[in-house]
Amino acid sequence: xxxxxxxxxxxxxxxxxxxxxxxxxxxxxxxxxxxxxxxxxxxxxxxxxxxxxxxxxxxxxxxxxxxxxxxxxxxxxxxxxxxxxxxxxxxxxxxxxxxxxxxxxxxxxxxxxxxxxxxxxxxxxxxxxxxxxxxxxxxxxxxxxxxxxxxxxxxxxxxxxxxxxxxxxxxxxxxxxxxxxxxxxxxxxxxxxxxxxxxxxxxxxxxxxxxxxxxxxxxxxxxxxxxxxxxxxxxxxxxxxxxxxxxxxx
Numbered sequence: 163x164x165x166x167x168x169x170x171x172x173x174x175x176x177x178x179x180x181x182x183x184x185x186x187x188x189x190x191x192x193x194x195x196x197x198x199x200x201x202x203x204x205x206x207x208x209x210x211x212x213x214x215x216x217x218x219x220x221x222x223x224x225x226x227x228x229x230x231x232x233x234x235x236x237x238x239x240x241x242x243x244x245x246x247x248x249x250x251x252x253x254x255x256x257x258x259x260x261x262x263x264x265x266x267x268x269x270x271x272x273x274x275x276x277x278x279x280x281x282x283x284x285x286x287x288x289x290x291x292x293x294x295x296x297x298x299x300x301x302x303x304x305x306x307x308x309x310x311x312x313x314x315x316x317x318x319x320x321x322x323x324x325x326x327x328x329x330x331x332x333x334x335x336x337x338x339x340x341x342x343x344x345x346x347x348x349x350x351x352x353x354x355x356x357x358x359x360x361x362x363x364x365x366x367x368x369x370x371x372x373x374x375x376x377x378x379x380x381x382x383x384x385x386x387x388x389x390x391x392x393x394x395x396x397x398x399x400x401x402x403x404x405x406x407x408x409x410x411x412x
Contacts, residue, residue, distance in 0.1 A: 230397065270316045270393040275359035277305055279372075280346035280382035294379045297346055299332040301372050301381075302339075305350055306330065308368035312361035314352040316393045320344045323396040340398050347382070351391050359387040 279302075282295040302319060309317055317324045322339045329340070336343045352358060362368060363385060376383045 227397065269395050270353055271390060272315075272353040273356065273358075274314065274316075274351065274353040274388050274391045275309070275362060275385060276388050276391070277309070277350040277352070277362070277385040278383070279305070279348050279350075279376075282380040283382065284380045294375070295381070297337075297348060297381060299330050299337050301375065302330050302337065302348060302350070304367050304370075304372045308362050308365040308372075309350070309352040309354070309358070311367055312354065312358055312365050314354040314358060316353045318351050318393045320349055321394060323394050325396045325398075327399065328396075340396075351388070351393060353391050353393060356387075359385055 279297050281297055284295060286292050286295050306317055306319075306324065319330070319339050320342075322328075322342050322344070324339075329338070331338055333343070336345070337348075338344070352362075363373075375381055
């Protein structure tokens with residue numbers, strides 16, 4: 163199955179305002195879930211917004227992506243020129259590359275594990291809570307936690323790279339990862355050491371709740387090791403507004 167994903171744009175100056183995010187919740191949530199009667203019934207509060215507002219936000223993100231590509235090319239040009247000028251600058255460039263890798267701003271490739279989870283196909287019994295048969299934000303958070311704890315070095319959900327500032331939470335009947343509204347099938351790709359998948363399925367963060375929900379409500383689930391995975395770089399806001407480097411006192 164092919165995962166569907168729509169991305170809300172990141173506003174200029176690297177931040178999405180809370181007001182804009184709330185404004186498009188109803189429209190995008192409805193558009194992504196109108197094919198699932200259970201999810202439509204489960205969503206009790208859906209806001210209506212104008213389609214041209216969504217188009218405007220999308221255009222802003224497209225412009226931001228183009229600016230990112232231009233800036234990256236300029237930085238690489240400066241780095242290439244400075245590397246030949248001195249060994250000191252070469253060392254700075256090396257450290258910068260390592261920092262970008264650790265921050266999730268660089269594409270990754272390597273072995274790891276793939277986890278897939280989707281809504282249950284069972285008919286919801288009368289009187290049952292339909293939410294029990296849907297993949298919840300908590301399920302994705304628990305899976306990600308178990309993968310990190312099992313040794314994963316990089317994780318992406320439906321192509322959305324997770325970094326220190328990433329969030330996974332429910333907005334109405336949708337699940338928002340970074341600035342993208344995602345819908346099942348959820349494909350979680352994790353790069354890590356050999357045996358990552360075995361450690362994941364034995365991890366308490368997975369076994370305590372998610373595994374029990376899969377068994378009880380028939381959530382569609384599968385996991386397997388992978389020889390080679392390709393994770394995209396994170397595209398979004400990584401700027402800290404309030405935190406600054408701490409000066410160590412003598």
